[in-house]
Amino acid sequence: MSDNELQIDFSLSRPPQLLRMSTHRRWNGILGISGPSGAGKTSLLRVLAGLEPQARGRVLFNGEVLQDSAQAVFVAPHRRRVVAVFQDARLFTHLDVLGNLAYAARRATATPALDRDTVIALLGLAPLLQRKVDGLSGGETQRVAIARAVLAAPRLLLLDEPVSALDARGRDEVLSCIERVRDASGLPMLYVSHAGAELRRLATQILALETEAYGASCDETPPGTMVDPC
Numbered sequence: 001m002s003d004n005e006l007q008i009d010f011s012l013s014r015p016p017q018l019l020r021m022s023t024h025r026r027w028n029g030i031l032g033i034s035g036p037s038g039a040g041k042t043s044l045l046r047v048l049a050g051l052e053p054q055a056r057g058r059v060l061f062n063g064e065v066l067q068d069s070a071q072a073v074f075v076a077p078h079r080r081r082v083v084a085v086f087q088d089a090r091l092f093t094h095l096d097v098l099g100n101l102a103y104a105a106r107r108a109t110a111t112p113a114l115d116r117d118t119v120i121a122l123l124g125l126a127p128l129l130q131r132k133v134d135g136l137s138g139g140e141t142q143r144v145a146i147a148r149a150v151l152a153a154p155r156l157l158l159l160d161e162p163v164s165a166l167d168a169r170g171r172d173e174v175l176s177c178i179e180r181v182r183d184a185s186g187l188p189m190l191y192v193s194h195a196g197a198e199l200r201r202l203a204t205q206i207l208a209l210e211t212e213a214y215g216a217s218c219d220e221t222p223p224g225t226m227v228d229p230c
């Protein structure tokens with residue numbers, strides 16, 4: 001049974017391009033997002049996170065309208081409970097690791113799927129809590145960013161190529177952490193990657209975006225089908 005549902009039908013004007021996406025997906029766990037460079041993977045996450053207020057069309061998550069230009073509905077980013085982790089984890093450099101986690105927990109508007117101690121344990125952060133974030137390795141930084149995102153109590157977690165800048169060891173470490181969070185929290189996630197191996201490892205199904213002459217579109221792969229990304 002699939003518990004989560006994404007309904008999108010929007011366009012973003014980026015002259016001379018028009019980026020269009022339309023799909024309806026149900027999934028559990030991690031929905032992988034694949035597609036060539038420029039297909040609109042990051043744009044999709046930005047729309048879901050509420051960072052593209054000018055997008056035309058409709059975006060619904062689990063039946064709730066997040067934005068609908070025809071009805072002049074736009075739920076503000078901080079009210080969506082949709083939290084994104086980007087490739088360049090944007091941690092607060094004036095705070096240590098614990099400070100970053102505490103900040104997210106203080107601003108959370110709901111109870112997170114996992115409590116702070118569990119998040120710290122699953123992401124192996126105990127030895128890092130007092131460290132300044134600008135001294136962390138790439139993999140450590142991404143683990144803190146994921147922990148911070150979970151403690152912000154999202155109902156949808158967006159991961160945009162979170163391991164693409166890491167070496168093989170760092171990648172494997174962070175992917176294992178994501179698997180642990182996925183299994184312990186049940187949080188629905190979208191995971192953007194160019195790497196087929198990562199998507200096969202993490203995702204229950206894949207949404208493949210394809211670039212077309214006029215912009216981007218979604219390949220309507222039947223739910224549950226694994227698609228080999230380009």
Ligand SMILES: Nc1ncnc2c1ncn2[C@@H]1O[C@H](COP(=O)(O)OP(=O)(O)OP(=O)(O)O)[C@@H](O)[C@H]1O
Nearest residue numbers: 014015017019035036037038039040041042043044
């Ligand atoms: N802020 C912006 N203003 C104008 N155009 C943009 C902006 N951000 C992205 N684009 C364009 O929108 C299209 C989709 O970009 P997007 O970053 O979503 O693709 P992507 O699939 O994530 O690509 P990549 O794999 O290279 O990260 C591209 O043509 C890109 O150049």
